[in-house]
Amino acid sequence: MRNITTLLLLTALTTPFNLAWAETAEEKGLAIAVEADNRDKGWQDSRAEMRMTLRNKQGKESVRVIRVANLEMDGDGDKGITIFDEPRDIKGTAFLTFSHSLVPDEQWLYLPALKRVKRIASKNKSGPFMGSEFAFEDISSFEIPKYSYRYLKDEVVNGEESFVIEAIPQYKHSGYTRIEMWIDKAEYRTQKMDFYDRKNSLLKTNIFSDYQQYLDQYWRAHKMTMENHQTGKSTVLDWSNFEFRTGLTEKDFEKNDLKRQR
Amino acid sequence: MTLNVNVKQLGLFAGVLLALPLTSVAYELSGYSAVEGQYFLHDSPFSEPENTVLSAVFAPEFYTQWDEGNQSLLISPYFRLDSEDSERTHLDLHEFIWQKSTDDWELKVGVGKVFWGVTESQHLVDIINQTDLVENSDTEDKLGQPMINLSLFNEWGTVELFILPYFRERTFPGKDGRLRSQFVVDTDHAQYESSAEQGHLDAAVRWSHSLGDWDIGLSHFYGTSREPIFEFNPVNFKLTPYYEIIHQTGLDIQMTTESWLWKLEMIRRHSDSDTFTALTGGFEYTFYDVAESGIDVGLIAEYLFDDRDNALLTPFENDLMIGSRLAWNDEQSTELLFGIIQDLDTDDRMWSVEASRRLGYRWKASLEARIFSVDRDNSALYSIRDDDYIQLEFARYF
Numbered sequence: 001m002r003n004i005t006t007l008l009l010l011t012a013l014t015t016p017f018n019l020a021w022a023e024t025a026e027e028k029g030l031a032i033a034v035e036a037d038n039r040d041k042g043w044q045d046s047r048a049e050m051r052m053t054l055r056n057k058q059g060k061e062s063v064r065v066i067r068v069a070n071l072e073m074d075g076d077g078d079k080g081i082t083i084f085d086e087p088r089d090i091k092g093t094a095f096l097t098f099s100h101s102l103v104p105d106e107q108w109l110y111l112p113a114l115k116r117v118k119r120i121a122s123k124n125k126s127g128p129f130m131g132s133e134f135a136f137e138d139i140s141s142f143e144i145p146k147y148s149y150r151y152l153k154d155e156v157v158n159g160e161e162s163f164v165i166e167a168i169p170q171y172k173h174s175g176y177t178r179i180e181m182w183i184d185k186a187e188y189r190t191q192k193m194d195f196y197d198r199k200n201s202l203l204k205t206n207i208f209s210d211y212q213q214y215l216d217q218y219w220r221a222h223k224m225t226m227e228n229h230q231t232g233k234s235t236v237l238d239w240s241n242f243e244f245r246t247g248l249t250e251k252d253f254e255k256n257d258l259k260r261q262r
Numbered sequence: 263m264t265l266n267v268n269v270k271q272l273g274l275f276a277g278v279l280l281a282l283p284l285t286s287v288a289y290e291l292s293g294y295s296a297v298e299g300q301y302f303l304h305d306s307p308f309s310e311p312e313n314t315v316l317s318a319v320f321a322p323e324f325y326t327q328w329d330e331g332n333q334s335l336l337i338s339p340y341f342r343l344d345s346e347d348s349e350r351t352h353l354d355l356h357e358f359i360w361q362k363s364t365d366d367w368e369l370k371v372g373v374g375k376v377f378w379g380v381t382e383s384q385h386l387v388d389i390i391n392q393t394d395l396v397e398n399s400d401t402e403d404k405l406g407q408p409m410i411n412l413s414l415f416n417e418w419g420t421v422e423l424f425i426l427p428y429f430r431e432r433t434f435p436g437k438d439g440r441l442r443s444q445f446v447v448d449t450d451h452a453q454y455e456s457s458a459e460q461g462h463l464d465a466a467v468r469w470s471h472s473l474g475d476w477d478i479g480l481s482h483f484y485g486t487s488r489e490p491i492f493e494f495n496p497v498n499f500k501l502t503p504y505y506e507i508i509h510q511t512g513l514d515i516q517m518t519t520e521s522w523l524w525k526l527e528m529i530r531r532h533s534d535s536d537t538f539t540a541l542t543g544g545f546e547y548t549f550y551d552v553a554e555s556g557i558d559v560g561l562i563a564e565y566l567f568d569d570r571d572n573a574l575l576t577p578f579e580n581d582l583m584i585g586s587r588l589a590w591n592d593e594q595s596t597e598l599l600f601g602i603i604q605d606l607d608t609d610d611r612m613w614s615v616e617a618s619r620r621l622g623y624r625w626k627a628s629l630e631a632r633i634f635s636v637d638r639d640n641s642a643l644y645s646i647r648d649d650d651y652i653q654l655e656f657a658r659y660f
Contacts (some may be wrong), residue, residue: 054593056593062621062623086623088294088660089595089624089657089659104520107470114377114402115375115376115377116377119380119472119516121548122518122520122547123521123550124551125550126554127550127591128551128592130591131593133593172520175551175554197554198554227302251365251415253512254415260363260368262290262327
């Protein structure tokens with residue numbers, strides 16, 4: 001993926017000089033996405049805890065407690081481990097994901113009751129993650145080549161002057177025809193995303209809030225609120241205890257490591 | 263009641279306990295307790311067993327780690343109290359294991375559990391732990407196994423070395439238990455090929471690796487067979503289990519593409535009495551998020567083969583399993599697994615349904631039903647021909 005990214009970078013860098021007056025909406029959209037991606041490079045590895053609150057139409061809530069560890073990969077999608085602490089019946093269940101831009105991700109699931117590590121099929125993009133309003137594709141790592149981009153307009157959202165760009169999934173089996181993203185001009189943070197389903201109707205909105213900066217560079221939203229407009233259900237992710245550059249390496253993201261997670 | 267913990271094991275645990283650090287560490291207690299009801303649809307062909315069985319399970323788990331998470335101790339005893347069968351009332355130590363992990367190797371000492379394999383209908387390659395047959399006739403429940411296990415992580419795969427210093431006998435239903443054999447198994451007088459009996463030093467080695475879409479494992483086991491052969495004892499009208507010394511080589515392969523899992527497990531086992539090959543092979547295909555409902559529907563088909571001539575030794579000489587796995591992916595994690603195993607040479611057939619759903623936050627309900635349709639009296643399943651049952655379990659997790 002490094003070559004593609006490099007090519008995209010070159011395009012993004014050279015375009016303004018050569019074609020400043022003829023920059024298309026596609027070029028501008030891509031340049032914004034590339035800038036946002038570049039600003040989030042170099043964090044190396046991270047750990048965080050997440051509390052996921054599922055709320056149904058009647059307002060009834062149910063909670064999941066999850067820990068995640070991620071490893072930034074040079075020229076490829078990130079590696080990640082997700083461990084469930086609650087509900088208790090799935091405590092110790094863990095996912096290992098090697099995400100890729102356009103080729104299918106590799107994924108393993110550990111079932112602690114059986115002590116069994118299962119390689120699982122990677123086609124599942126649009127299905128719900130743990131009964132939530134987040135689909136697997138919503139929580140996988142962001143990679144530039146996964147989408148094609150188009151700049152739409154400027155708009156103020158969450159009090160931030162933002163670019164609005166459209167991202168169209170280029171990977172297979174997405175549940176979306178397109179995603180609209182609000183990216184603030186000040187720090188290139190995603191403020192809001194609108195997801196359009198396969199029939200191109202508005203399906204979900206994800207609002208990002210409580211941003212905090214780490215290592216003087218990396219912004220992380222501590223709250224993500226995903227609302228499903230079609231079902232009235234919502235899911236809130238509350239993130240906490242972010243840690244960066246904790247010394248994790250590729251050796252901490254292997255199949256064997258799944259069994260060790262507690 | 264059978265107490266499966268013995269003195270040697272206790273000695274091992276004492277050693278582990280002494281290795282515990284005295285500095286402050288975090289402890290964690292979790293686990294579950296459950297009540298289970300089984301209803302058998304027909305009267306047993308034998309006089310003793312009842313049609314309704316109630317039981318309760320207590321399975322706590324104690325865990326602690328130190329040395330920045332590089333060392334840990336896990337203790338998980340398991341106790342079931344059964345209203346009918348004194349053999350099914352049992353205490354076992356599923357795990358009591360100390361673990362030291364580094365980037366390149368991992369050492370485990372104590373009583374542990376290990377799973378090898380990829381298929382769904384049966385688990386041929388999985389040999390380290392003894393089957394706890396009183397728990398469930400599907401052979402998926404296991405007893406804790408004393409072990410020293412060193413795993414070496416290499417670029418070219420993981421090598422696991424096992425020394426298994428003590429053998430665990432298989433559990434069998436007693437005379438009051440359902441799913442029993444006509445003549446009950448005399449678990450108090452097991453016979454062994456090795457003069458060391460349960461103290462025979464078993465050993466195993468396994469290499470496993472992930473290569474792109476392929477996950478491969480190759481293993482060899484030398485030691486006491488987990489599967490006994492039986493000798494009829496005319497004095498007490500019981501079956502005496504006889505545990506041979508075996509060599510077993512196992513291969514398990516899974517190829518994973520977008521929606522397909524292709525699976526193969528194969529073993530070759532050699533003992534004084536027999537040498538045979540068995541395999542399970544097939545696929546699982548999943549339709550994800552069917553009609554944007556969030557529901558996944560998987561289709562499973564596996565072929566089961568065993569070249570042992572004696573039909574009493576295995577019910578799966580030439581069988582086909584067809585099944586389906588449904589996952590609702592809802593808030594309650596509702597799941598259902600349905601399967602039929604059809605003998606391709608006779609009309610013998612086994613139906614199975616397993617379903618589960620979380621209730622509230624701490625409870626989980628599990629439903630299980632099996633129907634045995636057995637047509638010949640020389641079948642390995644003949645004694646359980648009238649043991650069709652429905653089982654419901656409510657578990658509370660803490």
